Amino acid sequence: MTTVRTTIPRASGVLGAATACYALAMSVFGTTTSLFLADEAGAGPGRVGLYFVLSAVVSVGLGLTVGRWSDRLTDRRNVLVMAALAGAAGAGGFALVRQYALVCAIGALLGGLAQTYASQVFAYARELSEITGRSLTRGTASVRAVFSAGWVLGPPAGLFLLTRTGFGALYAGLAALLLLAALLARWVLPRVPRAHAPATSLRDALNQVPRRTWLLLGAATAVNVADGMYLIALAPYATHELGLSATLVGLLAGTCAALEIPLLIGVGRLAGRLGEERLVRGAAVLAAGFFVLMPFAASGPYLLLLQVPNALWTAVLVSLPMVLVQREIPGGAGTAAALFSATFPVAQLLSGGLTGLVAAHSGYRGTFWCGAALSALAWVLLRARRKA
Structure with a gap:
């Protein structure tokens, strides 16, 4: 317990930094996707709406599946890394691909996996609070505040860059941010000891x-x-x-x-x-x-x-x-x-x-x-x- 308590400042700081990278990237991605679909993939209003419906349906199924699977692992950082890498791959795909069908596949599958990062961050914060005795309410609120900060800074910065670099360079930058989030989660974020959850079905x-x-x-x-x-x-x-x-x-x-x-x-x-x-x-x-x-x-x-x-x-x-x-x-x-x-x-x-x-x-x-x-x-x- 003493060892874990000494890692609290580092864990909180690294978790905040990794979450900030993710929140910035996803806030820019969320506010530019419809414009990307219309301008780059040639999608009309109906197909833009179809993309978001498909993404929402897939993200629900993937979120619940990944959430249950993550509870069977002994190190939740692996799931954070997987989700961040999926987001980096998805952003990289958007930087290169312009065909509507491929964009839908990339956005729904890789984007859906990337969105599981958010719930896994809160799960990690819960386990950290349990093993250290810190307030879960305050820890959850602090993580949520980082997400809010990302939505304050991300969209205006992203739109500013978009007008000067175009979608390709913008999404390549988002891929780099998500890659940094993966590296922080795997190599800097401390491992929180945890036991296997019961092997029950979803x-x-x-x-x-x-x-x-x-x-x-x-x-x-x-x-x-x-x-x-x-x-x-x-x-x-x-x-x-x-x-x-x-x-x-x-x-x-x-x-x-x-x-x-x-x-x-x-x-x-x-x-x-x-x-x-x-x-x-x-x-x-x-x-x-x-x-x-x-x-x-x-x-x-x-x-x-x-x-x-x-x-x-x-x-x-x-x-x-x-x-x-x-x-x-x-x-x-x-x-x-x-x-x-x-x-x-x-x-x-x-x-x-x-x-x-x-x-x-x-x-x-x-x-x-x-x-x-x-x-x-x-x-x-x-x-x-x-x-x-």
């Missing part, structure tokens, strides 16, 4: 998930769908319905992500005072209030002001539910983290379809009312956890 592992945890996952999915609808609708709502500039949309996203960083650090301390369950339920109420206010936002300053509650509820609901899921699911940390992470691509699938359906009938303001209803549903599911 189906058996899912059958062991408590009912109250399924309610939490349902609530997380509901707020993720609401958030996805907001992100899709924000740009056309601000520019088409309010007549505001597109630059403001980028400012809103950057402001929210920047606010999340200090809030995520404070979530761990606040949860210790108020209680994790109560704080999560309060965040769902705050989310509903945020979406109720959005249809009345008619100016840039009002929209900027609303990013404060937006960042607060997001900071709570992207970190604490992960902690609760990891505590409640029996078995390995990889399966728990992968199951929670699966709520994001599932929400991505649902939010796209719902946004189009609602906006077609009631405009983009209607999507915010839908977000409020989904947040209220999340609160109901969280209340039901108390009786489960």
